[in-house]
Amino acid sequence: MTATGANSLRNGPDEQGRFGLYGGRFVAETLMPLILDLEKAYRAAQADPEFQAQIKHLATHYVGRPSPLYFAERLTEQLGGAKVYFKREELNHTGSHKINNTLGQILLAKRMGKTRIIAETGAGQHGVATATVCAKFDLPCVVFMGATDVERQYPNVLRMKMLGAEVRPVTAGAGTLKDAMNEALRDWVTNVETTYYLIGTAAGPHPYPEMVRNFQSVIGEEIKAQMQAETGKLPDAVVACVGGGSNAIGTFHAFLDDPSVKLYGAEAGGHGIEVENGHAASMTGGRPGVLHGNRTYLLQNADGQILEGHSISAGLDYPGVGPEHSYLHDTKRVTYAPITDKEALDAFQLCTRLEGIIPALESAHGLAHLMKVAPTMSTDETIVLCLSGRGDKDVESVGRYLGMNS
């Protein structure tokens, strides 16, 4: 909970876990007592200076924070508009922003006396970050991953296994992130006494969206301080990709009450927003519903059945989004726009060739949106991209798309 004014956009959620209409605790009774315990444990941890100090210490020495803010000079020249900066979350230990959250939650799980960790993963970045902290803190770890994703993100599957995690492929549905989350929830409801569910995105039942946001908010706070040091002012625009939306909410949260900073979220436009079930842009192409413990924008049919969606990026291939994004979409504080598979692939290649940085396909969606916005801005303005993950995991599948494998 943040001490801000009554009209602040940073006050959410309320005591019921709502961000306006969105959020809540839509879970089976079996899980309800645990979720209430989790909230209590999290509040106690938040107030405990030792817990905060532990996170700070590990962030510095284990993760490598603060992550650098990098001026992307050649990309800036190429786009011919605002100065482009990358927030280098891909340089964190494990290669993405996901570790910010898994470190916080594993410490919480330890405080709660839980002896087994489960997680869902799409691109495998959260799975790797979870398997990593489970290795470090000596806890058994089971990661649920859609069978389709196991195939397209195989390097991350190997990393998880080497770190000692058990990876359970999920074949239900399209075998992507939604199905992995269903299966994780089924495991949790079965092993509720011993098991901590380490959710990787800012979604799910309260208090997860708030908790994950808070663990990720370090991204935006560092950007703010680094831009002040670099340019003496706030950035004019900030961009992040949005699947469930944990890197985006962590990037945006520090700027919500700074109206001069324009905020952009890039959703997965897949084959195009007009292609039915061919994208994963839940806010641009969906409507509010209830799934996985929260009310939020969802891709669904007229009868309330959830659609699978599609994205070239396994990390964005999810039919929902964190509830706080739904709220920021309705209030128009953040502009969310779809980026197609093709636009993301183009941005992926441009970044690799111009800056020598191979971005994750997820982050490439954010970059593609930045490439649309930056040229419309003046050269004395600045725009920051949260480069949320590195693309090592994607080189095989991108190579296949580009015909490099033959």
Next chain:
Amino acid sequence: MTTRIPARFALCASQNRPALVAYTMAGDPDLATAQAILEALPGAGADIIELGMPFSDPMADGPGVQAAGQRALAAGQTMKKTLAMVEAFRKQDDETPIVLMGYYNPIYIFGVDAFLSAAKAAGVDGLIVVDLPPEEDAELCIPALRAGLNFIRLATPTTDDARLPAVLNNTSGFVYYVSMTGITGASIKNHAAVGEAVTRIKGHTDLPVVVGFGIKTADDAARMGRDSDGIAVGTAICNAVLGSLENGKATAGTVAAVTTLVAGLSSGVKRAKAAA
């Protein structure tokens, strides 16, 4: 409030036996066969019917019920068709209670008020919505009670004495005790603990307590029915439908596969109290 549920529990009590609550998935494997199954259930011995509203993402269900919902959706089942099934059933049976069971999103998308008035008009007696705990009562529970529909809550092994009053508050019709921490279709490991839990819940409420999750055979029914006012069977029925299909389609044996199973379970509940 509709009166079919209390009337049916009173009838079972007068016969000194627990009620047999039978779950069938609406639209599985196709609308016509599902309707025939629904209409055959009372004759086979079902005292109360839970009609499943299929959902794409049934987070609390095991493979048996998941697959039944997938078959129903693949065959084109919708909420409108599910409500029409109840309406058609009521033309010949005005006594057997029907409880709709499922997840919140299809109701939310139908529209809460529109759903409640359509359900009431169709002859529905109650609702069990897995992902609506007491913390979300304002969503559907309170409006349902106002509309005259029972809202049946799940109590689970994790619902301790401190939380039980919150769970029982606003619950009507009966209490559904989930026999284990787990998903539908798993196996009950500790039968004695289930009996103790039912006794504990009955110390807090006058409502009938029905035990569900993990009951598959007539013997399970007799054993679990000893301490409770009813037992609920779902996965076994969905699996009976599955076993009768050929190439995914209903056969001449599909309805009989369900009625044979339900008749067996009915014999189980009839000897439950005698076995005590």
